Amino acid sequence: MKGDYQELVDEISGLLGVPATLENRDFELIAFGAHDSDDDSAMDPVRTRSILTRKSTPAVRSWFEGFGITRATGPVRIPAAPEAGVFRDRICLPVRHRGIVLGYVWLLDARPGPTAEQLTSAMQVTDRIGALLADEERAGTDLSREFRAVLTAERGWQYDMALAALRTALGPAADGLHTVVCVAPWASGDAPSARAVVGASALCTVPWPWPAGAAHSPAASSPGTGTPAGTGDRGRVAAASPGRTRKGGRGGPKPEEPPRAATDPAGDGGGTTDGHALAVLVRLRAADVLAPALTAAGRLSEAAGSGVAGIALPRRGTGGLAASWREAASAARAVLAEPGLGPIADWASIGPYRLLTSLPPAPAPDPATAALLAPANAELARTTEVFLDCAGQAGRAASALGIHRQTLYYRLTRVERLTGLDLDDGEDRLLLHMALKAARL
Numbered sequence: 001m002k003g004d005y006q007e008l009v010d011e012i013s014g015l016l017g018v019p020a021t022l023e024n025r026d027f028e029l030i031a032f033g034a035h036d037s038d039d040d041s042a043m044d045p046v047r048t049r050s051i052l053t054r055k056s057t058p059a060v061r062s063w064f065e066g067f068g069i070t071r072a073t074g075p076v077r078i079p080a081a082p083e084a085g086v087f088r089d090r091i092c093l094p095v096r097h098r099g100i101v102l103g104y105v106w107l108l109d110a111r112p113g114p115t116a117e118q119l120t121s122a123m124q125v126t127d128r129i130g131a132l133l134a135d136e137e138r139a140g141t142d143l144s145r146e147f148r149a150v151l152t153a154e155r156g157w158q159y160d161m162a163l164a165a166l167r168t169a170l171g172p173a174a175d176g177l178h179t180v181v182c183v184a185p186w187a188s189g190d191a192p193s194a195r196a197v198v199g200a201s202a203l204c205t206v207p208w209p210w211p212a213g214a215a216h217s218p219a220a221s222s223p224g225t226g227t228p229a230g231t232g233d234r235g236r237v238a239a240a241s242p243g244r245t246r247k248g249g250r251g252g253p254k255p256e257e258p259p260r261a262a263t264d265p266a267g268d269g270g271g272t273t274d275g276h277a278l279a280v281l282v283r284l285r286a287a288d289v290l291a292p293a294l295t296a297a298g299r300l301s302e303a304a305g306s307g308v309a310g311i312a313l314p315r316r317g318t319g320g321l322a323a324s325w326r327e328a329a330s331a332a333r334a335v336l337a338e339p340g341l342g343p344i345a346d347w348a349s350i351g352p353y354r355l356l357t358s359l360p361p362a363p364a365p366d367p368a369t370a371a372l373l374a375p376a377n378a379e380l381a382r383t384t385e386v387f388l389d390c391a392g393q394a395g396r397a398a399s400a401l402g403i404h405r406q407t408l409y410y411r412l413t414r415v416e417r418l419t420g421l422d423l424d425d426g427e428d429r430l431l432l433h434m435a436l437k438a439a440r441l
Contacts, residue, residue: 005031008129012093012105012122016114021106022095022129025070025198026283027056030103058285059084069094070101070198075119077109093122097130101198105129143169143202143281144191150318151206151279151325159322166202167318173201177284179293180312180321182328183300184208184277184336191278197300199292201281208277210333210441277332278304279325287314290346297344308335311346330357337440356438368419369435377418381436383411388433392423 005022012020013033021032056064063084069076069092076092088108095103105126107114114122146169149162167174178201191203278300282293290311297309310331312324327347334353335342341350350357365373372381383401387408390396398405412423421428 004132005129008125008132009033009105012107012125015121015125016107016118018107018110018114022103023056023106024103024133025101027061027064027104057085058289060086064090064092064104067092069104074123091119093119093126095126095130095133097127097134100134102130102133143194144204147202147279147281148204148206150321151204155322163318163321166321170201170318173283174318175316177287177314177316178318178324179282179284179290179314180324180328181280181282181293181297181300182277182310182312182325182332183280183297183304183307184210184275184310184329184332185307186276186278186304189276192300192303197280197296199282199284200296201283203278203280205276206279208275210275210336277329278307279328281321284314290314294344301343308332308339308342309344310335310350311344313347326358330354333357333441337437352434352437353441356434356441359438361441365439366431366435368421369432371418372415372432373435373439380411380415380418383408384415384432385436387412387423388429388436392429 009020009022009031010033019033022030024030063081063086064078067076067078069078072092072094073096074094076094078086078090078092080086080089089110091107091109091114093105093107094101095105105122143166146162146166150159150166153159153162185208186205189205191205194200194203197203280296280300282296284290284292293311297311301307301309310328310333312327312331315321315324330353331345331347331350334350334357335345337353341353347354364370371377372384383397383403386400387394387397390400394405394408398408401408415421415432416423419432421432423429423432
């Protein structure tokens, strides 16, 4: 297969009279044309580094992608940028197959440069390269079965065998930096191809036993209160969109959401067991750069319609995939419970839900809080949650609720009588706060 790529790159080099370089869509070197010119400037630092290290730097990649090469269907001319380490003008020939970009052919651009007819002929060669890359991806990166086995296997020999199979299928990439994305709910039991998601190493669907929408807490919203639970200083975060998570947001459901029923007595969250979520294993370039995961999460959650997405902490290697999936699923559950956290949230940003989603479901609400969680007391429950979200600061809570401070005190007194808990006691506050949050799940 590599020999086929080399022959095609040499064919492009011959057509255009300049050495060509072929990289995949992650800017990893596949093949390069021979440099037999006496002009040493043809070997500029970017090309040299690509050949010697088999990849381009993040700065170079960012500069090139800024010219729309991931969307281009024809040659793209890119000027030099010494500050990014690019000292020569370039021509990029996108390599596509069935509309999906799979790689790039790079040429140094010199005047007068290739003619339009030469570039058209070269693009016809890139079509053949694209077909080869697509065949290779179909043969080597359709890892949904192996990925699903890792995420669903019980701990023990079955999990160890599944993980070994996935590592073998991933090859050297298994030791790289990854994160896991969870998109839920996912309407279909089928996962899209990894070729359709830039940066994805594997995708699969898994059972999703939790509610497909915001859960059952009656504290979400009450008619006439006008603001979502948890709004306040810590909840003032710009609206999330694909490519952005809600850092530190505490926003609850939207104001127009109706009160919700009390927690399911069975304690299973009221979810069904026939739903699905989509799991995505995403390659990262750096632990502090989640852009590939955010892009994948945004596009896939948009494709899911009402879906949301959670993102795990970055990890190197595959040994922590089970923990990564738990984190990604927990973040998605948190967004479904409190839409103000989303539509995309990374595990580090979901606050108390990091703990609550890791706990087994309680068989029934705590006796002290059961009455408060009943639908008839939705207004009291929401008032309490906002008060506790505001760290017990009455002024902030009254403002967030849109009520007079005396009205707030009156409601809190009723809550104390209803629950038997003392809102001046730290442990009672903690019990009440966690019960209200857990009820959403």
